[in-house]
Amino acid sequence: MAVVNIKTPLGKKERRKLRAGDHVRISGTIYTARDAAHKRMMESLEQGLPLPMDFTDEIIYYVGPCPAKPGEIIGSAGPTTSGRMDSYTPELLDRGLGGMIGKGNRSERVINSMMSNDAVYFACVGGAGALLQDCIKSVEIIAYEDLGTEAIRKIEVEDFPAIVVIDTRGNNLYETERKKFANKQWN
Amino acid sequence: MKTIQIKQIIDNVAEMCIEANTFLSEDMIAGLRKAEATEESQNGKEILGTMLNNFEIAKNKNIPICQDTGMVVMFVSFGQDLTIEGGSLEEALQAGVAKGYEEGYLRKSVVSDPFIRTNTNNNTPAVIHYTVVPGDGLKIKILPKGFGSENTSALKMLKPADGMAGVKEFVLKTVETGSPNACAPIVVGVGVGGTMEKAAIMAKEALGRPLGEHNPLEHIEALEDHLLEACNNLGIGPMGLGGTNTVLGVNVEVFPTHIAGLPVAVNITCYVNRHVEREF
Numbered sequence: 250m251a252v253v254n255i256k257t258p259l260g261k262k263e264r265r266k267l268r269a270g271d272h273v274r275i276s277g278t279i280y281t282a283r284d285a286a287h288k289r290m291m292e293s294l295e296q297g298l299p300l301p302m303d304f305t306d307e308i309i310y311y312v313g314p315c316p317a318k319p320g321e322i323i324g325s326a327g328p329t330t331s332g333r334m335d336s337y338t339p340e341l342l343d344r345g346l347g348g349m350i351g352k353g354n355r356s357e358r359v360i361n362s363m364m365s366n367d368a369v370y371f372a373c374v375g376g377a378g379a380l381l382q383d384c385i386k387s388v389e390i391i392a393y394e395d396l397g398t399e400a401i402r403k404i405e406v407e408d409f410p411a412i413v414v415i416d417t418r419g420n421n422l423y424e425t426e427r428k429k430f431a432n433k434q435w436n
Numbered sequence: 437m438k439t440i441q442i443k444q445i446i447d448n449v450a451e452m453c454i455e456a457n458t459f460l461s462e463d464m465i466a467g468l469r470k471a472e473a474t475e476e477s478q479n480g481k482e483i484l485g486t487m488l489n490n491f492e493i494a495k496n497k498n499i500p501i502c503q504d505t506g507m508v509v510m511f512v513s514f515g516q517d518l519t520i521e522g523g524s525l526e527e528a529l530q531a532g533v534a535k536g537y538e539e540g541y542l543r544k545s546v547v548s549d550p551f552i553r554t555n556t557n558n559n560t561p562a563v564i565h566y567t568v569v570p571g572d573g574l575k576i577k578i579l580p581k582g583f584g585s586e587n588t589s590a591l592k593m594l595k596p597a598d599g600m601a602g603v604k605e606f607v608l609k610t611v612e613t614g615s616p617n618a619c620a621p622i623v624v625g626v627g628v629g630g631t632m633e634k635a636a637i638m639a640k641e642a643l644g645r646p647l648g649e650h651n652p653l654e655h656i657e658a659l660e661d662h663l664l665e666a667c668n669n670l671g672i673g674p675m676g677l678g679g680t681n682t683v684l685g686v687n688v689e690v691f692p693t694h695i696a697g698l699p700v701a702v703n704i705t706c707y708v709n710r711h712v713e714r715e716f
Contacts (some may be wrong), residue, residue, distance in 0.1 A: 270479075285553070315503045315543040325494070325503040330584045330617045352584070352675060353617035374486045375584065375675060376708045378503040379494035396554055398543055405552055412479070413679065416638035422479075423616055424547070426678025430477055431671030 254408075259305035259347045261367045267413045269420035273371065275409040276404070279308045279350070283329055285399040287337040294340060301392035301401060305345030308371075311352075313398040315378070323388045323404070325378030328352045331370070335359050342366040350411055354423040364419045371411035372422075384409040438572040439519045440716055442528040445576075448714055449532025452578045453508060456712040457500045460491050463647040464684075471621055471674070471681040480679030487674075487707060501712050502708045505542040506580030508533050508562035511641060517572040526564065529576075534558035545583070565637060574716040576703040579644055585622060585706040588614025591636055603628055603700050604663060610702040611667045616676025619706035624648065624667070624686045627701040629693035630686075639703035641712060642687035644711040651688055660686045684709075700716035 255263065257277030280302070282290070290300055311331050331351030338349065339362035348369040352399070355363075355370060363370060373381060376420025384406050392401040412421040465488070472484035494501040510529060520528070522705065537544055537559040547553040547558065590610045594602045607626055615622050625645075627638025650657040663686040673679020693699065 272482075313503060313543065313545075315500050315505065316541045318499060320539045321499075324543065325500040327503050329504070330587070332617060352619065354676065372675065374483050374490070376502040377486055377490040377707055379497060379499050379501060380486065380490040382499065383493060397557075398545075401703070412677070420675055426477065426479065426673065427671045427676070428678075429671065430673055430678050430680055432669035 257308055258379065259298070259308060259369070260306050261347075264347055264367050264369045265417050267369050267416055269413050269416045269422045269425070271413040272414060273411050275350075275371070275411060276407050278403060278405055279310050280304075280391075281310050281312050281314070281402040281404060283311050283313050283399055284333055285396045286401050287334050289393055289396075291337050291340060300344070303345070304341055306347040308348040308350060309341070309346060310350040310404070314382070315398075321383055323385050326382045326385060327376055327378035328373050331355060338362065342368050354421070355415060360415060360419050363415060364417065367417045369413060369417060370415040372414040373409070373411045381409065437517050437519060438515075439521050440574060442520060442522040442525070444716070445520070445525065445528040446532040446535060448716075449529055449576065449578070450536035450539060452576070452712045452714060453533055453536030453542065453580065456578055456580050456710040457505045457540065457542055458494055458498060460501060460708065461646075461711065465491060466645045467684040468621070468707060471496075471684065475674070475679050475681050477673050477677070477679035479677045479682060480674040483674040483677065484681070485629065492613070500542055501541055502582060504545065504582040504584060505537070505559075506582045506710070507546055508559065509579045509581050509640060510562055511562045511577040512564060512566045512567050513573070514566055515573040515577040516568050516572040518574055529564055530560045530562060533560050533562045544716070575713065577711060577713040579640070579642055579711050582706055582708070585618035585704045587615075588618045589639070589703045591632065591699070591701040593632065594697050594700055596696070598698055600659065602698065604659070604666070606700055607686070607702050608664055608666055610704070612670055612672070614704050615672050615682050619708070620672055620674055620683045621681045621707050622686050623705050623707075623709045625703040625705070626686065626688040627703075628688060628690045628699070630691035630699060631693075632699055634691055635699040635701035636703070638689040638691060639701040642689045643703060643705050643709060645687045649686045650689075653690070656688050656690055658687050663688075674711060686713050
């Protein structure tokens, strides 16, 4: 299977080249955020306050890592279910967010917003926390430290394995692949 | 009459929490190997290979398989002639969880109130189910439960007229909706009968049954086989990205129920189906 190497930040031109089904290896800086961090960012926007950072062309990884063991920089760090962030995501896409890494399908509203903002959604293998931890080379908390595992972290990754599951045109692997293997006789 | 010191319980529970999160049981690994060998989707095959590879990395680095080290569920079988010395059993079990999550560098994922949502910072409280049994034994089973899959679980109070067909339909629908988010291939625990909470507890306990082991009742074993085949024909596949391995096992437990009811609970767990048991 062909593998596409991509580097962050990921501009619109590069994002448009990616297709659902592409296997990628991501290198560069990405940012972690999950439920509580998203909720707090939305509260900031409601109050007219700025976000903790500029997300233009950046990628958010939905993860809440384990604590780092002595000698390590981070603990196991696999993806969490992206759907829980669906209600918040379009706000960030409208502010330039270029892509997300997580697991599971997204809502129609998120997919529409991805198409109008040329954003990409990647999935990595859920539960593969130890393997993905291995790809993380540096970690720095940049906001909401009090949220612990849910704080926003800036992380450097090297050859982080993922699959493009929804591309900028709205092609969705969750819809297309299942049909190939469903046995109609049964269902 | 046997006596157990609470320190022994605390230390064992702590070890079990770390063990469960770091090493997957042989039955689950064998199930995933079989899935990898039979998977028809190229993406699916590759994903299953990554999952198996991850178990090796976790074991070698001695770190958790998955960052969601779960909320701890315990099934405690307590002999009525047993004496616990040095403090309360409940407090010892909770202290063991706190110790294990701290010393094992496991993620603390429990919040103190479902609305205020402040992290308790030691992964307690655990949810503990006790059974009192004859004798002086003590058996503790630990299931750290991840919530990606827990969130896809469901319960329904069916009518007796819905029967076997109604149960099949509800299980299949729950798997179809949930498995793409639940880190498939999943294991499905089903509790049928009893009352609302009895069905839910049976569904949870069914997840701890070794993979490949069937319910001894003939008609329930047939139901398990049927559901496994039906689920794997949905096409959802590993991580929901298409394939022929969506479910590794369907474990059904039943209990007598009321003339007016047919409760059915479906508890879903991801392929990192963690369960560790010790007897004292």
